[in-house]
Amino acid sequence: MGEPDVEAAARDALRSFATVMGQRAEMLTELLVARSTELIAELPHDPGLVDLLAGSVGSNLETLTHLLRGHVPVDDVRAPAAAVEYARRLAQRGTPPGALLRAYRLGQQLVLAWAGDEIAGRVRDPRTALRTSQLLTETSFAYIDAVSEDVMGAYQGERERWLAHRSATRREVVEALLRGERRDAAHVEAALGYRLAQHHLGLLLWDDEATVAAAGAPEEAIARIVAHLGAGTPLVVPHDRGTWWAWLPVDAGADPRGLDLPAGSSLRVAAGRVAHGLDGLLATHRSAVATQRVAQVGQVPPGRLVSAADPTVRAAALLVGDLPATRALVADALGPLAADGDAAARLRETLLVFVQxxxxHVATAARLHLHRNTVKYRVDRAVALRGRPLAEDRLDLELALIACRHLAPAVLT
Incomplete structure (x- = not known):
């Protein structure tokens, strides 16, 4: 046979093979479902979803059969309804999209392996058999390319809708609790998908740039904090375009201090105090809100985490409630030491650690990584600027230094 005859014979053989594939569709469906659930652990294994997977596989095989027979051009191929519905259900379950794509690749691999044996046994001419296999491979790749685009589009669209709905439900429940509307704990847990009978660390993340690109920004930051604390699966509730609320299941002594976000992050994070139970869920959030106010007034730079685990932050959260009174306290307790500038800031910070x-002098030097003589010089200079000994109005002095640490420049003279 000449080459045109080989091509024609191969296309005839492909149509004949498609008929056989249609006859074996039930067997192939069982094989593909069994292998997919065995090899792809992320796919749901409950009976309802497995049945839906079988419907998706069977309808894909039927559509591919029509394509191989030439009943429909490849440009007109669309994902079957059962395949689209399966993709949507996976999106609702939070199944990774890669598992869905892998299922299609695995299915194509298994079909091609089975087809190779069938073609070899039915087509005697080697060149025709080879060309038939090539046509099958090309057509199956075109089919997978077209259908996977449809199912991934359905997956992404459903995932966005599902997350938006779930986020709205969670936000509604949390806001009702914060308003003082008491609800049954079991109802709250079911709505939030989060256990209440544990210790919680409340986080408040915000991005002053509030760009569209920031929509997924908190995920990496929260994952970093979770890893640092060895926390469980967090509850995350988008509050508005640039603000997110989060709760982390943690040990009672969890302390996020000293953890900063990756370089270049535009996020800021306020952490509350660890608390337990439903009341603790609300209490740690409120302390995170108070901590955020401290960070905002103090103009904390992006990439920083401010934590209520720091006693000075908790004190600053009280002082920030009445800034005019706090400014007056700072001016009276510190005098010229309350000046806005780097030199005065170094003296104030050294004096605060010295008081704490x-x-x-030795402990202060160790904590600040300074020489003891440097500490002594700074403390003496700070006391001289203040114009009063340390023992005079000691409480006012410490509160004023705390205010300057966390609320500068808003409280400086």
Whole structure:
């Protein structure tokens, strides 16, 4: 046979093979479903979803059969309704999209392997058999390309709708609780998908740039904090375009202090105090909100985490409630030491640590990584600028230094 005869014979053989595939569709469907659920652990294994997977596989095989017979041009191929519905259900379950794509690749691999044996046994001429296999491979790739685009589009669209609906439901429940509307704990847990009888760390993440690109920004930051604390699966509730609320299941002594976000992050994070149970869920959120106010007034730069686990932050959260009174306190307790500038800031920070370390030059030097003589010089200079000894109005002095640490420049003279 000449080459045109080989091509024609191969196309005839492909149509004949398509008929056989249609006759074996039930067997192939069972094989593909069994292998997919065995090899792709992420796919749901409950009976309802397995039945839907079988419907998706069977309808895909039927559509591919029509394509191989030449009943429909490849440009007109669309994903079967059962395949689209299966993709949507996976999106609702939170199944990774890669598992869906892998199922299609695995299905194509198994069909081609089975087809190779069938073609070899039915087509005697080697060149015709080879060309038939090539045509099958080309057609199946074109089919998978067209259908996978449809099912992934359905997956993404459903995932976005599902997440938006779930986020709205969670936000509604949380806001009702914050308003003081008491609800049954079991109802709250079911609505939030989050266990209440544990210790919680409330987080408040925000992005002042509020760009569209920031929509997925908190995921990496929260994952970093979860890993740092060894926390469980978090509850995340988008509050508005640039603000997210989150709760992390943690140990009672969890402390996120000292953790910053990746370089270049435009997010800021306020962490509350760890608390337990339903009341704790609300309490840790409220302390995160108070901490955010401190960070905003103090103009904390992007990429920073401010935590209510720091006692000075908790004190600043009280002081920020009445800034005029706090400014007056700072001016009265510190005098010229309350000036806005780097030199005065260094003196204030050294003096605050010195007070916290019970006026120990050695302990202050160790904590600030300074020489003892440097600490002594700075403390003496700070006291001289203040114009009063440390023992005078000691409480006002410490509160004023805390205010300057966290609320500058809003409270400086």
């Amino acid at each position: 370390e019970r006026e120990s």
